[in-house]
Amino acid sequence: MSVRTDTVEAPALVLEAVRKRFRQGKQQIEAIKGLSVQVQSGRITGLLGPDGAGKTTLMRLAAALLLPDAGQVRVLGRDSRHEAAAIQGDIGYMPQRFGLYEDLSVQENLALYADLQGLDATQRAARFDELLRLTALGPFGKRRAGDLSGGMKQKLGLACALLRTPRLLLLDEPTVGVDPISRRELWSIIKTMRAQGVTVLVSTAYLDEAELCDDIVLLHEGGLLAQQPPAAFQAPLVGRCFLVRHAALRRRTLQTQLSARASVVDALVQADGVRVVLAAVPMRTPAQPGEDWQPVVPRFEDAFVSLLAAHGDGDAQAMASDDAAPALHGDAQRTVSAAASLDSRLRGNDGGEDEAATVIEVHELRRFFGSFEAVKGIEFTVQRGEVFGLLGANGAGKSTTFRMLCGLLPASSGTLRVAGVDLHTARAAARARIGYVSQRFSLYGNLSVAQNLAFFASTYGLGGTRRKARLDWAQREFELAAYLDAGAAELPLGYKQRLALACALMHEPSILFLDEPTSGVDPLARREFWQRINHLAESGVTVMITTHFMDEAEYCDHLVLMSLGEILAFGTPQEIRAQAKTAVLPDPSMEDAFIGLIQAHEARTRRAA
Known part of the structure; x- marks a missing residue:
């Protein structure tokens, strides 16, 4: 110290x-x-x-x-x-x-x-x-x-x-x-x-x-x-930080492989690769076939994770071992080879029709509040097994869009289909296939953890053997056993997030909606959360997420960036960042792209008004 x-x-x-x-x-x-x-x-x-x-x-x-x-x-x-x-x-x-x-x-x-x-x-x-x-x-x-x-x-x-x-x-x-x-x-x-x-x-x-x-x-x-000072935290990590790329693997899959290595303290999806922090300066670059390792300058986040890992923080240590990664939505964790297989399917290498099924379809979607048009005729589609990001500045219309997609708010006009169901005519049927975690902790704070789990199991109509199996699963996979009698309102924020996600997944939905689920959660809990989300996506669950953490946007397969009720940009994280390239900023971060694209759009809108 x-x-x-x-x-x-x-x-x-x-x-x-x-x-x-x-x-x-x-x-x-x-x-x-x-x-x-x-x-x-x-x-x-x-x-x-x-x-x-x-x-x-x-x-x-x-x-x-x-x-x-x-x-x-x-x-x-x-x-x-x-x-x-x-x-x-x-x-x-x-x-x-x-x-x-x-x-x-x-x-x-x-x-x-x-x-x-x-x-x-x-x-x-x-x-x-x-x-x-x-x-x-x-x-x-x-x-x-x-x-x-x-x-x-x-x-x-x-x-x-x-x-x-x-x-x-x-x-x-x-x-x-x-x-x-x-x-x-x-x-x-x-x-x-x-x-x-x-x-x-x-x-x-x-x-x-x-x-x-x-x-x-x-x-x-x-x-x-x-x-x-920040620089003093970063100094001991010189020579231990790298950006790793792999031409044949998606970044999420590469992250899973790198996290499994004993020498890796942290592996985080970043830009066009995975940022890796090693436990010690390596004698030689530990690259495996197909990997390109390039040294990068340490930052405070690298030091934060390394220090907590060195002091035995459970979440930090869990990130260094794939054995500790949570296995969700099934009886066993997907293996690295299964993740690589999914990579091939999502890249279109095997042409599987089911894998490419459209599960969310939005066309000319509009929402008015009185005379104010909050969402202005937007459209996009989401495929099965995708992690899809919905981004925008506060007031851009993304929360309104999100609530319409979840069936919590009716659209004023347009086509909106979720899991093959038209939300205009069969909203309840669509909700049965959806899991939802709200922006603010929305479980019952005056009930215990066990009572919340039981309530949501009943809400989703689970009974008998399946009910017991899913309750046991939630306690085991989210490590909630020690907190079962605790009031939900008294939980640390990271465990509130675990409980909310466990309740949302109780009925094994095919689509998971996450509305700023990591807001206020510390970086270690966020890493654990994204391990879980990645495993869900690998198992075929479709995930739609809103977030203000731009590093989390890098985990998405595709993104929509909204501004003033309109879709300003759509594409992969790489494509979104490419739209913000300038001579002054040839290699923009996702945050640079977010700010640059939105500010330019708002300036054009003001000039046209």
Whole structure:
């Protein structure tokens, strides 16, 4: 463990041997375990760690909303036990679920929070104007907060937290659930605050954001794993990171093969290959026939996974062994040879008719809300066994499209067939063939894990031997046995995701709809999730997914990119990225393509208006 001590001015936040426990049912959970850490003034410090590491607890301790059971928390030189009110007057705090009043306008929310924070009436007009300009919300001052896009809501929440210019700004995952354009806008605001002398502590599930920080605090199981600048995390990985390509295999299949090797710590689909992190610098490149290994510069995400694997994190270790990969939707896991066989079929090498069956057909699909046309005559098809991505900025119409495809929202017009069923005339029949995981955890939080599983088994009409077999399968494959009596609302986020997916797959659907299923989930849980999705696709399940993680878009066989209710681009990830190539950006990432294509389309639309 390394802790930086090269302070120039007094630290903005100091935790000394802090412990914090919570009661969960009959158990005592120690969320923070003797933690000592300092956050230096005038810097952006990133707070990272897997689910359950203690990030939100640390944030609430820093905001003096929680008091330590042992140890000391000093915020801006004040002891949180004795000066909580004074601390809260000097900081800005934006929790994960910031409490906007959705029936009030943007201006009315600012006014309400100004009242709550005691902002002087003579300062309000100037401060409101400054914040609306900073967040680009000026044209939307009279719009209801409930009508804002996800990114705009986050920016409004941040504006409310900044009404009194804070000395310390605490942001608990401010970019969760927002699109890449909004993420960049939020980080521009964060950097502006640092330039104005504000100290920022920000937690995030996006590991690329860690590289925008001056310093990183990495937590694990309530303790400090390391604290140092991003470059210091990356330095030990020089010579251990590669991009691997294979001309004859799809990237998902290549990832499965590489993950099975004992020397591989991490294998992640990226661009036109698989990014691999090795446990040690190799004596020679460990390429097997058909593989092309090229060294790449380490990044923070590589270090994050490697450090947690070295400290025995179960999810990280599971990624290094194919034996640990989950086997879903069948009695046994598909083997690597089966994956390669599927590769051939999806590439059209055997011409199997069933393998190429169209399972989702959309033609001239439209949806109106009053006079507003949210979805404007879109069309596409999805084949059996595909992973199909539906991408777009907040407010692009993708969630509306997704809900229509699931049978949760009727279309205004157009053709919509799912699993061979016309959703206009037989919506219930289509739903019986569909599994659905919603954007927000939508199971029954007041029921236990076992009760949720039993409820969904009954909902899908499972009985007798099959019911018992599927319940046993869910407990075993998602490792839920230890949590069966726990309330669903009390589960760590990664296990909530497991439970939601288990319930969605209880009736063995042929199509699985996933609406931003990994929002807020840590990178290790996301890797485990995608192992499961890849195995499902290999077994012939069709998967349609929306996501704001652009690295996840690389797992898709095909993508639709939506903007302002229209389809802006359609194709493979490689084809989407190719559309964004420029002389300045000859090798764009998926995030570059997303931002570039959408911003260009929105600019053309504004000029035409």
